[in-house]
Amino acid sequence: MNQTASALGKDLVGLESLSRQQILAILDTAEPFKEISERRIKKVPVLRGKTIVNLFFEASTRTRVSFEFAEKRLSADTVNIAAAGSSVSKGETLVDTARNLEAMRIDMVVIRHGASGAARFLADRIPSNVVNAGDGSHEHPTQGLLDMLTIRDHRGPIDGLKVCIVGDVLHSRVARSNIFGLLKLGAEVAVCGPPTLVPRGFRDLGVEVFTRVEDAIQWADVLNVLRLQLERMEAGYVPSLREYNRVWGVTNARLEKAPKDILILHPGPMNRGVEIDSDVADGPHAVILNQVTNGVAVRMAVLYLLAGGQPEKAEAAKQGGDT
């Protein structure tokens, strides 16, 4: 594969810097990759010989495992580095980590880091492809992509759909990637939550702001419900989790009043009974497990494209053909 001809550029740091065409190319490329995970033998040789490091400075199970499956099903050689127990936790700086990785001649790095901008920082300093698996409150582009793929699977083209992100938008990288990506694909986007966690400033990004979840439910075709971190309550952004559920929780009682059939997404892990009630999470509107399944396909598509694969050749590549 040709390293220089990637349809995405060298890295995937966020969706803000991608064009509508690039986002659609990723979603379209993910389609043929979905089928690999349904096979009895879930492995194709697309990334054979490529070395990928999953560099996780923050704890993550879902995202790391999803990336790891995507990499392994494409036959890449992978190494996982978790911050705890590594030199990272012994005070090694991000720049030293970057230089060490570079010295080991790896092909790609998937990075999760608690600081906004960490993925860009790494991408600017090493020749390897860098995939952002979440940087602080900035972006989580593969989550945004898998959300969009899931919405498209269930509601068709994104253009004109009304999508509302509910919860701790202020601190959410998932929210930002959704906002940037959905707007590029022509959706109307809103955010909803307590004003302490949904500042008015988000209007300047071109999104509607609701402070009452009932209003969001009246408006939306799709709700993407964010996890409320316990630490937000401890920091005083909301007085209690119980009150949060009473005022902003997505419940069946509230959904019953919706004028349309609303699709419910959640990036996980869920706090059942806080931001989402179990009867909603397990109910007919929810596509939360479809999101998880799509996560692997989207990440395969991203890795394939960054490695120089062409979107239109994904089907052939899957069969072991040259790309």
Place this chain on the structure above:
Amino acid sequence: MSAKTVLQGGRVIDPSQGLDGVHDVLLVDGVVAEVGTALSVSEDARRIDCSGLVVTPGLVDVHVHLREPGGEHKETIASGARAAAAGGFTSICAMPNTDPAIDDPATVGYVVAQGRLAGAARVYPVGCISKERKGERLALIGEMVEAGAVAITDDGSPVMDSGLMRLALLYAQSFGIPVADHPEDLTLSGRGHMNAGLVSTRLGLPGKPNAAEDIHIVRDLLLAELTGGHIHLQHISTRFGVESIRQAKARGVHVTAEASPHHLVLTERAVEGYRTEAKMNPPLRTEEDVAAVRAGLADGTLDTIATDHAPHHYDEKEAAFADAPNGIVGLETALGVVLTRVVGEGVIDLPTMVERMSCQPARAFGLPGGTLAAGSVADVTVFDPEAVWTVDPARFRSKSHNTPFGGWQLKGVVRYTLVGGRSVFEG
């Protein structure tokens, strides 16, 4: 034999005397002897041809961080004093947020001594308002003044306790020194790393709202009014802050205030791409704020230009944005940035620039200099206002290179910096 230098045929701009014209300046034994036309000078005088150049009272920067003691890997008093001289500054005031802090007469004396040894720009220590900059109890202000402190401040850690600030503004009046404050309400800004606004929203970085600065500015103005003390407000960056100071000056409050070169020419957009060299406190703000800071500089609301020169080692800035320290160096770019982007864009004229960068800061902090009146110290800056140069941080005299102005083409090259009649920089 006396030491004589004559600066011949330059455009002499000295707003302290209302002077702007082609003159000679005669310096004898460390003081200004005479400013006049075609002065006859004895053979033993050093003659410096200043035709085509601007001759001003030496520039004064009342807000620099020299990092010594404790941060010598970033800057030393000597390297900072040399950087100042290279930037055309003849006097600089060293902030006390060192390690240990400059909160007692011994440390003040150390800074004075190191400044003298450096033999470049004059270095004046600024002492702490509170012991160990903890914001709890007044430091030994009287003894620090005896040892050479010219002002007090807890810069870097604003005094959050209004009662303590009131005491400082009262107590300092015995010594005729200003109380300088970094106006910031930490309860509003504490989590922030840049201006709160569109860019911070997009980058996912917590922001510091203007209100965090505005509230403290208003508090300090009210306390100065209450006490009759002299409040010196540092690096004003907000439109409401400028307006509040304007109104306070009209009421007769004893307030002086700074504008930093970067707040006059850069907005929050400079942070795009998580550029840590544009991370400073107060943060770069919006176009409206920059316009207000410029208007404040023009009408004298902001009477002083000060750099907030804040050196950091390169590997401290080579980090994720939230992990990088605040601050940029400014001594070696201030004159060029102001000449090119502030004077050059018609915000102020050249004499007003000299007023804001020399006369007024010297007056506000009670320093010698800031004038070429006969008998005053022979601190003089000579620069070519038209010469163009490109900022190359690697060539700074400062030990640190953290600047957002790298690669900028600037007008204005310092040719001579004279301190006490002695040349400390020639470029």
